[in-house]
Amino acid sequence: EPEVTQTPSHQVTQMGQEVILRCVPISNHLYFYWYRQILGQKVEFLVSFYNNEISEKSEIFDDQFSVERPDGSNFTLKIRSTKLEDSAMYFCASGPRGHNEKLFFGSGTQLSVL
Amino acid sequence: GESVGLHLPTLSVQEGDNSIINCAYSNSASDYFIWYKQESGKGPQFIIDIRSNMDKRQGQRVTVLLNKTVKHLSLQIAATQPGDSAVYFCAEGANQAGTALIFGKGTTLSVSS
Numbered sequence: 001e002p003e004v005t006q007t008p009s010h011q012v013t014q015m016g017q018e019v020i021l022r023c024v025p026i027s028n029h030l031y032f033y034w035y036r037q038i039l040g041q042k043v044e045f046l047v048s049f050y051n052n053e054i055s056e057k058s059e060i061f062d063d064q065f066s067v068e069r070p071d072g073s074n075f076t077l078k079i080r081s082t083k084l085e086d087s088a089m090y091f092c093a094s095g096p097r098g099h100n101e102k103l104f105f106g107s108g109t110q111l112s113v114l
Numbered sequence: 115g116e117s118v119g120l121h122l123p124t125l126s127v128q129e130g131d132n133s134i135i136n137c138a139y140s141n142s143a144s145d146y147f148i149w150y151k152q153e154s155g156k157g158p159q160f161i162i163d164i165r166s167n168m169d170k171r172q173g174q175r176v177t178v179l180l181n182k183t184v185k186h187l188s189l190q191i192a193a194t195q196p197g198d199s200a201v202y203f204c205a206e207g208a209n210q211a212g213t214a215l216i217f218g219k220g221t222t223l224s225v226s227s
Contacts, residue, residue, distance in 0.1 A: 004157075033214060035217075042203065042220055043158060043217040044217070045214040045215070045216060045217075055213075056213060058214075091157050091158070101146075102148055102160045102163055103215055104160070105150075105157035105158045107155075107156055108155075108157050
């Protein structure tokens with residue numbers, strides 16, 4: 001079964017450093033998402049992406065965050081200057097139609113900001 | 115989202131029992147609902163979904179019930195097994211392209227043998 005893959009599985013960084021989290025969505029999907037989950041809390045929406053532009057973003061997704069689809073397969077989330085409170089599990093998800101459908105999630109990248 | 119009084123953060127059952135996990139949603143415009151299971155260290159996995167034109171949908175050992183009048187969603191798991199132990203999240207979506215699924219608070223299901 002096709003799956004969303006994310007790398008790295010764990011990322012440790014110093015506060016103020018830039019990080020890039022990488023995702024390879026399912027190949028025939030058109031809509032891509034980033035979610036995050038702080039330990040013990042619910043899964044929070046960050047941003048959705050379609051046709052090379054952001055479709056929707058949450059309040060969490062401020063100017064420190066950006067997304068990119070640099071080629072036909074990768075989808076990245078960049079945090080420009082990490083803060084302690086950015087420590088969380090970041091999940092990438094994709095879907096074929098973009099609404100009223102199940103999303104397929106990757107296994108996540110655990111980001112720890114020290 | 116979740117409303118206080120309906121959401122139980124944890125649920126403990128015996129193997130073989132039926133489990134019912136509840137969720138309340140807040141957006142009247144939501145017309146798509148989905149349950150995910152999350153095991154430790156993994157991403158959410160799809161269990162079952164339902165659209166707003168239905169009030170019940172059954173899968174393998176799972177049933178989702180939707181009550182639009184009170185904005186309530188439930189997941190029933192029949193003959194619960196130890197492998198069902200996980201955190202269960204409901205999520206809601208609106209009929210608009212690119213609109214994200216919004217997750218509620220999870221319920222941790224613990225199944226003992």
